Structures are given as C-alpha cells and as structure tokens.
Amino acid sequence: MTSQGSGIKKLLIANRGEIAVRIIRAARDLGIRTVQVVSEADREMLAARMADEVMVIGPVQAAKSYLDIDAVLKAVSESGADAVHPGYGFLSESAEFARRVSELGVTFCGPDAATIERMGDKVNARTAAIEAGVPVVxxxxxxxxxxxxxxxxxxxxxxxxxxxxxxxxxxxxxxxxxxxxxxxxxxxxxxxxxxxxxxxxxxxxxxFIRNARHIEVQILGDGTRAVHLFERECSLQRRRQKVWEEAPAVALPDSVRADLCAAAVRLAEGVSYRGAGTLEYLYDMDREAFYFIEMNTRIQVEHPITEMITGVDLLREMLLIMGGEPLSLKQEDITARGHAIEVRINAENPDKNFFPAPGVLETLKVPGGPGVRFDTGVCEGDTIPPYYDSLLGKLIVWDRTRDAALAKLAGALGELQIGPKPTTASLHAALLMAPDIISGSVSTLWLEDWLATRAEDIRKSA
The missing domain is CATH 3.30.1490.20 (ATP-grasp fold, A domain)
Structure with missing residues (x-):
C-alpha cells in the first residue's frame, strides 16, 4: 500500500508501549510502513507484533536502549526509515536527538531542535510567553x-x-x-x-498558587499557522504526575476558556511551532486568572480525550504535517462536543503507596460499547517488565454530558478485568464515589489530600 497524502514512506518508532501502538495505527491508516525499535524486554510486546519491521537496539535498561541516541540512530540508518516518531517520554524532548535525526536527512516528527531547546528550557519558554503577550506566574x-x-x-x-x-x-x-x-x-x-x-x-x-487547577491546551502547527483543539483539565495529580484527565475543563468560565486557547495559538505561532504540542497553564480559581507554566513539545499521554471531543486524529494530523503537508484544519472548523474522561491504569498497588506491580498479565478483558476506548500496549499473557513506566493502558470514555461520562466510566471500570496483580483501576473506582469528583470541585492539591485520608482509613482498618 502507498502512503495516503503523507510524504513519509517509512516511519521508525523510537518508543514503546501504548503510544508505540497508537503511532503504528495512525501510520498504517496513512499507508506508511513502520519500524519498531525494542529493548530485549519488549521483543514480544504488542507494538513489536504490529509493526512491519522490528529491530532490537539494546538490553532491558532504558539508558542502553530507548535512551541511547546512537543505538536508535543506527537503527534509523539500517532500516532505511525516512522519519522518526519519538512518542512521549524517552527522547521525545531531546534537542540533541532531534538535531541528530535531522542531520541524517531524516524527518523528526516534532518541532526542530531549536524550538525544543527554547521551549524545553522553562525560563526561555516563560520569556517567549511574555513576548507573545501570554500571562505568566x-x-x-x-x-x-x-x-x-x-x-x-x-x-x-x-x-x-x-x-x-x-x-x-x-x-x-x-x-x-x-x-x-x-x-x-x-x-x-x-x-x-x-x-x-x-x-x-x-x-x-x-x-505557588494554592487554589489552582491545571489546564492545558492542545495545539497543532505547521511552522506558519497554528490552531487549538480546546483544553483539557489535569488537576488530579499525585506527586505532580497526572492520574485522571478530562476535556473540556470543569467549571472554567467561557471567557477564560476562550482567552487561554487564543493565548496558546499566539504563543505557538510566535515560536513558529511545527507538529503537535501542549501549552500548560495554572488557573487561579480565587482570581479567575490563568498563567502559562510550560510547553510540552510532543504528543501528550492524555491526547485521546481531545480526539474524543473534537473528532480529530491528532497522530494522523501530526504525521501529515511532518510529511510536508500544510495544516489542514481551520480554527472555525474545529468544534468541541460532549465530555471525555481518561484514567490511567498503572501496574501499581494504590493501597500500598503505589508500589510497582510488574509480572505476568494473566487476565485482560477490556470494556467496549459506544464512547468507550482502551489504549494499551499489552495483551493477555504478556509479562509486564519492571524497567519502565508502569502504564498498562488508558481507559477513555465519552458522552454528551459530564454526568453521563462519569456514569459511563463507572460502567467501563466495572467491565474491565485486569490482573492478577493490583492496578490503579481500583483507585479510579473509589474516586468515582467521592462527592468532590462528582461535582468537579477539585484543585491540584485535592488528590494528595484525599489519598492521605484514604491511607489513614486503610491503616486504621488493618
């Protein structure tokens, strides 16, 4: 099959797990052949089974495989790939990696090294925001x-x-x-x-803004023009790591929503951004003001909820742009519909301080039905290695209203069968019973406080 509109012919995926699977599917839809690089631990994982070609680049340690620029570049050269997609994490925001990929005459699926350096340095990103007239903390x-x-x-x-x-x-x-x-x-x-x-x-x-929500705006740019795909809320965090995300943001005034989305486009165009990126903000609920905090120059873990409310395939659009196509979307054509929620299912025990729980995945039965999606990089019978991020999959639901989406999430969690090791699915089921979750009355500090109370209740009952 020939590629359908993208200038990319053969794509090397420099990542693993669910995002590698997601990239392979987007590439396949465009008729792009894929090369999956893996460590010794990931030879039999889902992404390796789906890709057109597989190349082992190193041992189980990430530093000697997925983070080894020389090893990845050797695979690029030997495979004949004309593009590299870094996914998220690992080398996705490495300016050195982006530069060296480009020096090979190969397309890096993301912004250029100079943009990564500028926006990856939080001080420089803050300066760029000020120059674009975007409020900063x-x-x-x-x-x-x-x-x-x-x-x-x-x-x-x-x-x-x-x-x-x-x-x-x-x-x-x-x-x-x-x-x-x-x-x-x-x-x-x-x-x-x-x-x-x-x-x-x-x-x-x-x-430090105590009563804050974490809001982010998804953007796409082609180096000249940028559009936003509305915002997501990521206020439910543990140790500043996101646990549960929603789109659109809960309890955000429409005027603030419009302003922060417009600010994201202004900043993206101000730095001639190319590819998919995310502008992150803190929303001060006391002052009803928002402040830019950083930009992630890559696809985000939580991108599916934006896809669910807009109907836009972000990975597809990213590959088209990186293949040389101008941005196909106009701002007036992008609309948001309904409400989407994503919860991260990690191989961790939430009742034992989120202690990692790798091992054989004996059972994996995923929920289905309209508005239900489960993005994963594992299959029943796979061995979950202890060497990498503990994410097993992302359970995403969509419905016409937030209340309906919460009900759908409860049903999907009840249908999900995963084990025998503990996962964070039980945490999300418990969160659905919390009145503040139901009402959306949370902040970036809420989950830590809730978890502390829950841990004390577990200790007392032990």
Missing part, C-alpha cells in the same frame, strides 16, 4: 543567580514560592518553600537535584 525574570537573588524575588512576590528546575519537566525538579528559612534550606538541594536530573543546575522562582 509572578516570579523571577529568569534563572536566579544565587541565594540572595532568590530571597529577593520571593519576598517581592510573597510566600509560598516554588523553586523550579529551568530544564525540568513532567512535574520533576520542583520544591516549595513557605518561608524565607525554608527557601534558604531548599535552594541548594533543588539546584543539586536539577543538576542530577537534567544536567543543568539552573533554577527559577515562581509564586
């Missing part, structure tokens, strides 16, 4: 030069403050200081953690 103008500068900023904007790694991401590299003394104690540790985690000890200071 009050804080330092850039990296703080040292302790005195950090204290000066904190006392100017008021405590509590967040110390954030300039090169951080994914909720990592963040510390909160409630007082001057806490800031003085935390700053050296934060810089050391930033250096260890990102190879860059630069940090900056931002105000």
């Amino acid at each position: 009050p804080g330092s103008d850039g990296r703080v030069a040292g302790l005195d500068a950090a204290v000066e900023v904190a006392e100017r904007i008021g405590y509590p403050v967040m110390i954030k790694a300039a090169a951080g991401g994914g909720g990592r590299g963040i510390r909160i200081a409630n007082t001057r003394e806490e800031l003085i104690a935390a700053l050296p540790t934060a810089m050391n953690e930033a250096r260890a985690g990102f190879g860059d000890d630069g940090v900056y200071i931002e105000a």
Whole structure:
C-alpha cells in the first residue's frame, strides 16, 4: 500500500508501549510502513507484533536502549526509515536527538531542535510567553543567580514560592518553600537535584498558587499557522504526575476558556511551532486568572480525550504535517462536543503507596460499547517488565454530558478485568464515589489530600 497524502514512506518508532501502538495505527491508516525499535524486554510486546519491521537496539535498561541516541540512530540508518516518531517520554524532548535525526536527512516528527531547546528550557519558554503577550506566574525574570537573588524575588512576590528546575519537566525538579528559612534550606538541594536530573543546575522562582487547577491546551502547527483543539483539565495529580484527565475543563468560565486557547495559538505561532504540542497553564480559581507554566513539545499521554471531543486524529494530523503537508484544519472548523474522561491504569498497588506491580498479565478483558476506548500496549499473557513506566493502558470514555461520562466510566471500570496483580483501576473506582469528583470541585492539591485520608482509613482498618 502507498502512503495516503503523507510524504513519509517509512516511519521508525523510537518508543514503546501504548503510544508505540497508537503511532503504528495512525501510520498504517496513512499507508506508511513502520519500524519498531525494542529493548530485549519488549521483543514480544504488542507494538513489536504490529509493526512491519522490528529491530532490537539494546538490553532491558532504558539508558542502553530507548535512551541511547546512537543505538536508535543506527537503527534509523539500517532500516532505511525516512522519519522518526519519538512518542512521549524517552527522547521525545531531546534537542540533541532531534538535531541528530535531522542531520541524517531524516524527518523528526516534532518541532526542530531549536524550538525544543527554547521551549524545553522553562525560563526561555516563560520569556517567549511574555513576548507573545501570554500571562505568566509572578516570579523571577529568569534563572536566579544565587541565594540572595532568590530571597529577593520571593519576598517581592510573597510566600509560598516554588523553586523550579529551568530544564525540568513532567512535574520533576520542583520544591516549595513557605518561608524565607525554608527557601534558604531548599535552594541548594533543588539546584543539586536539577543538576542530577537534567544536567543543568539552573533554577527559577515562581509564586505557588494554592487554589489552582491545571489546564492545558492542545495545539497543532505547521511552522506558519497554528490552531487549538480546546483544553483539557489535569488537576488530579499525585506527586505532580497526572492520574485522571478530562476535556473540556470543569467549571472554567467561557471567557477564560476562550482567552487561554487564543493565548496558546499566539504563543505557538510566535515560536513558529511545527507538529503537535501542549501549552500548560495554572488557573487561579480565587482570581479567575490563568498563567502559562510550560510547553510540552510532543504528543501528550492524555491526547485521546481531545480526539474524543473534537473528532480529530491528532497522530494522523501530526504525521501529515511532518510529511510536508500544510495544516489542514481551520480554527472555525474545529468544534468541541460532549465530555471525555481518561484514567490511567498503572501496574501499581494504590493501597500500598503505589508500589510497582510488574509480572505476568494473566487476565485482560477490556470494556467496549459506544464512547468507550482502551489504549494499551499489552495483551493477555504478556509479562509486564519492571524497567519502565508502569502504564498498562488508558481507559477513555465519552458522552454528551459530564454526568453521563462519569456514569459511563463507572460502567467501563466495572467491565474491565485486569490482573492478577493490583492496578490503579481500583483507585479510579473509589474516586468515582467521592462527592468532590462528582461535582468537579477539585484543585491540584485535592488528590494528595484525599489519598492521605484514604491511607489513614486503610491503616486504621488493618
């Protein structure tokens, strides 16, 4: 079969799990042949069975396989692939990887290295947002030069403050200081953690907004023009890692929704963005104001809920753009309909502090029916390795209203059979019983508080 409108002929997927499967399906729909790279642990996983070609690039350790740029590039050269899709995580936001792929004369399915560098550095991204007229959280103008500068900023904007790694991401590299003394104690540790985690000890200071929601806007751009595909809410987080996402955002005033979506397009066009990306904001419920916090220069884990409410296949559009096609969507043609929810099903035990639970997946029966989707990279009988992210799959539901979507999620969770190891499916079933979830009255701190109460109840009953 020949490719259907994309300039890409052969796509190498530099990732694993459910996102690799998702990319393979989008490529197959466009008639693009696929090459799946795998570690020794993933030889028999679903993505490897679906791809046209499979190449083992290293041992089980991610550092020696999925994160080994030389190993991936060798596979690119040997396979004859003319494009590489990095998915999310691993090398997806590595400017070096994007640059080296391009130096081979191969298309990197994402923005160019310069854009990744600019938007991946949180200070530079903040500057770009200011230049585009997008509101940012009050804080330092850039990296703080040292302790005195950090204290000066904190006392100017008021405590509590967040110390954030300039090169951080994914909720990592963040510390909160409630007082001057806490800031003085935390700053050296934060810089050391930033250096260890990102190879860059630069940090900056931002105000910590207590009563906030985490809102993000999906965009697509072709380097000249950009469109938004409305917003998602990701306020339910544990240790700043998303657990449950919804689209559209709950209890967001229509005027604020319109403003933050327009701001996302403005910023994307301001940096000549190409591909799929996400602008992340904090919405201050007390002030009814939103602030840009960062941009993710890749496809997001939670992209399916945007697809469910808009009917747009984001991976397909991304591949078309990266294959040389201009953006096919016009803003006025993109509409949002109904409500979608995604919950992450991880191989973790939520009743034992989310302790990992790898092993053989003896049972996997997924729910079905209109408006129900289960994105996964595993099959019944697979062995879930302990070396990577614990995500087994994403359960996504859609219905005409949020209440109907919540009811559909309850039914789908009841239908889902997965085990015998514990998973976070039980957590989501419990969350559906919480009044604040039903009403949508949550913030970025809500889940941590709820989990602490739940853990205490479990301890008392033990």
